[in-house]
Amino acid sequence: MLWSDFVGLSGVACILAAYFLLQIEKVKGDGFWYLMLNLIGAILLIVSLMVTFNLASFVIEICWLAISIFGLSKIAWRRWKRSDA
Numbered sequence: 001m002l003w004s005d006f007v008g009l010s011g012v013a014c015i016l017a018a019y020f021l022l023q024i025e026k027v028k029g030d031g032f033w034y035l036m037l038n039l040i041g042a043i044l045l046i047v048s049l050m051v052t053f054n055l056a057s058f059v060i061e062i063c064w065l066a067i068s069i070f071g072l073s074k075i076a077w078r079r080w081k082r083s084d085a
Contacts, residue, residue: 008048014041015064032075039068 018037021027027034042065049058
């Protein structure tokens with residue numbers, strides 16, 4: 001197994017863990033840990049795709065990354081607004 005396979009499988013584990021935790025209601029879909037696990041998973045998968053490239057997988061992981069960053073920025077914005085009030 002290549003190091004990139006280990007990194008990619010770690011990314012898959014993060015994304016699947018986030019989804020499983022969502023299904024058993026341990027995290028919220030707009031919560032920090034759900035979004036962070038998805039972000040880390042997407043980053044790890046993108047790193048693994050740099051070794052063994054697949055365009056379709058790369059596109060979906062870039063979208064996964066962007067959506068996670070968007071969600072995390074909403075959380076940060078809400079917290080900033082609350083502390084500013």
